[in-house]
Amino acid sequence: MRVTGVSEPRPGKPNEDLLAHRGDVVVVLDGCGVPDSLGGEVRRGCRHGVPWYVRSLADELLARAADPAEPLPDALAGAIETVTAAHRDECDLSNVDTPACTVTVLRQRGDTLDHLVLSDSSVVFDRRAAGHGIEVVCDERIAMVRLPGPTIGLDSPERAARDRAGSAARSAKLNRPGGFWVAATDPAAAGEAFTGTTPVAGVDGVLLATDGATRLVEFGELSWPALLDLAAADPAELVRRTRATEEADPTAVRFPRGKQYDDATAAWCTFD
Structure with a gap:
């Protein structure tokens, strides 16, 4: 497996995404953040922070997934x-x-590829050369807690109240049956991940990406084929174009979102 990629934090903030590649396994994780309007209100109860959690989970996951006999959910x-036990007492x-974080994993086992997706990051298979198009695997259950209603700009005095209501709605559905799932403290979340196995033959490449790196599709600025082409050619250019679009919409009115910028991580994988 050959991997080219980029992981860039949003301006002025620590990176809560992570891209890691070891042998025949690549992981992309997206730490669960909070809207900018609520940044001073949220108390996580953990002295380590999101970047520590993401790094720790990635290290453990890479070590375990290196065993080709180990199912990715396990x-x-x-x-x-293991990570929960490491900080439970303090x-x-x-x-x-x-x-907490979203999780995507891709593992090559000889002539097959295993994938896992938990929450709203994406694994995207490109099979266009073989005439089979593109397959996007993304767990979008979090969409159930997106509040309806008019767009409220990031600079609006009403924004904090709206984000507070959205945060409460997410908390009520987080990691419970009928809701949406992320990696946090409950190992049972792994059993809720989307998984599959795909023959390597006919796969031109696979993209693993956080939602911050696929915003241009969400915004309607790029199609999935165009985004894949850009990621295959230069993942860093994909992030540069994303940043330019975010910069041009500072109040998130044209492209509604929880914060102007997001961490952006993309890994483009090809195979022998």
Whole structure:
């Protein structure tokens, strides 16, 4: 497996995304953030923070997924359990805002590819050369808690109240049956991930990306084929174009979103 990629934090903030590649396994994780309007209100109950959680989970996940006999959900469950144990005694893990992240994994096992997707990052298979098009795997259950209503700009005095209501709606559905799932403290979340196995033959490449790196599709600025072409040619250029679009819409009115910028991570994978 050959991997080219980029992981860039939003301006002025630590990176809560992570891209890691070891042997035949690549992982892309997206730490769960909060809207800018609520940044001073959220208390996570963990003294380590989101970047620590993401790094720790990635290390454990890579080590476990390196065993080709280990199903990816089992590898993720074990990683969550180990990281939870590492800070259970010094952090309040009952806090609903305890550090958490989305997870995507791609593993090559000889002539097959295993994938796992938990929450709203994406694994995208490009099979256009073989005439089979593009397949996007993304767990979009979090969409159930997006509040309806008119767009409210990031600079609006009403924004904090709207974001507070959205945060409460997410908390009520987080990591419970009928809701949406992320990696946090409960190993059972791994059993809710989308998984699959695909023959390597006919796959031109696979993109693993956080939602911050696929915003141009969400915004309607690029199609999936165009985004794949850009990621294959230069993942850093994909992020540069995303930043330019975010910069041109500072109040998030044209392209509604929780914050002007987001961490952006993309990994383009090809195979022998």
